[in-house]
Amino acid sequence: MKGFIKLNDSTIFEGEIISKKDFGQGEVVFNTSMTGYEESITDPSYAGEILVMTYPLIGNYGVNLENLQSKRPPIKGLIVKDYCQFPSHHTSQYSLLDYLDQYDVPVLNKVDTRALTKKLRTEGSMYGVIATQDYSLEVSTSTENLLDSVSTKETYRIQGDGPKIALIDLGVKKNIVKQLKSEGYDIYVFPYNSTKNDVDKVQPDLVLFSNGPGDPKKAKEAILLAKEFIGEKPLFGICLGHQIISLALGFNTVKMKFGHRGTNHPVKNLLNNKCYITSQNHGYMVEKESVKNKDLIITYINLNDQSIEGIMHKKYPIFTVQFHPECGPGVHDTAFIFKKIRGLICRQ
Numbered sequence: 001m002k003g004f005i006k007l008n009d010s011t012i013f014e015g016e017i018i019s020k021k022d023f024g025q026g027e028v029v030f031n032t033s034m035t036g037y038e039e040s041i042t043d044p045s046y047a048g049e050i051l052v053m054t055y056p057l058i059g060n061y062g063v064n065l066e067n068l069q070s071k072r073p074p075i076k077g078l079i080v081k082d083y084c085q086f087p088s089h090h091t092s093q094y095s096l097l098d099y100l101d102q103y104d105v106p107v108l109n110k111v112d113t114r115a116l117t118k119k120l121r122t123e124g125s126m127y128g129v130i131a132t133q134d135y136s137l138e139v140s141t142s143t144e145n146l147l148d149s150v151s152t153k154e155t156y157r158i159q160g161d162g163p164k165i166a167l168i169d170l171g172v173k174k175n176i177v178k179q180l181k182s183e184g185y186d187i188y189v190f191p192y193n194s195t196k197n198d199v200d201k202v203q204p205d206l207v208l209f210s211n212g213p214g215d216p217k218k219a220k221e222a223i224l225l226a227k228e229f230i231g232e233k234p235l236f237g238i239c240l241g242h243q244i245i246s247l248a249l250g251f252n253t254v255k256m257k258f259g260h261r262g263t264n265h266p267v268k269n270l271l272n273n274k275c276y277i278t279s280q281n282h283g284y285m286v287e288k289e290s291v292k293n294k295d296l297i298i299t300y301i302n303l304n305d306q307s308i309e310g311i312m313h314k315k316y317p318i319f320t321v322q323f324h325p326e327c328g329p330g331v332h333d334t335a336f337i338f339k340k341i342r343g344l345i346c347r348q
């Protein structure tokens, strides 16, 4: 069936809707990974977003539930150039389309994703609507409470013999939990709006703020929680967690022109000059000019645009990264960070 994506400046890109669902709206973002669509479509940080894959051939290795990063795809739509109808992989359990149809995600195929991405790169991030007929549709730019849609409702524990981690689930990816588990941490997972009282009950050795969707400034409960724990418990943050801890420290976050979404983002550790290739998925960043605390060190920067990719506190055991050390999808270069956070606990 013929379909299209209409952007909020009224530009239209035509394609074919191949899914059961033929309507979806959200912020339109692009991901430049050549592989990893299973992980990306189920990364809760994409909640509320329509995902454009720049790599042209998508669906060719099907879907293996093991690789998924959450229980359901949070995306509002998927836009591809060439959907592969006949996947081939020995671990594949579903075709990508069958999987997405189970969750009512619209898929727009045969789109000139290069032209669409060029547009988003030059003019900046935009909202869009995927539809079939009515070209006069209004493009909505409103967002719901994204954290509520992706966080756990109940606290739960994944027992381990190691230090106790309170993991604040802002839409945590499965790979983060997997990495923590493999390091033996005793993990307590808390809902996004937990209070200090709730978390204190388990007497954690470290509080970890996870990745998650949307504007970090909207995560008011988590910012307050991080503020209350500064100087009291070691803190670690990944992506949204990095932004939340930065806001709690009094720095500012800003929306980027088109974000970083892909698996080949080069970052440099300013403390030892080592470079790493990292997996990334974010549309906001910590504003460099706002980081004016002499007790704060910028640890990592992005080598493409020099933006902040990590910070560390000199006095308190606080460490954060904007990139994804858990990968899923992407490279494992920075997986050592899950070992390194033990050092934060020792520094206390």
Ligand SMILES: NC(=O)CC[C@H](N)C(=O)O
Pocket: 045, 210, 211, 212, 213, 214, 215, 216, 238, 239, 240, 241, 281, 282, 283, 284, 285
């Ligand atoms: N992966 C994430 O945690 C994303 C953080 C935040 N929602 C952003 O887009 O910048």
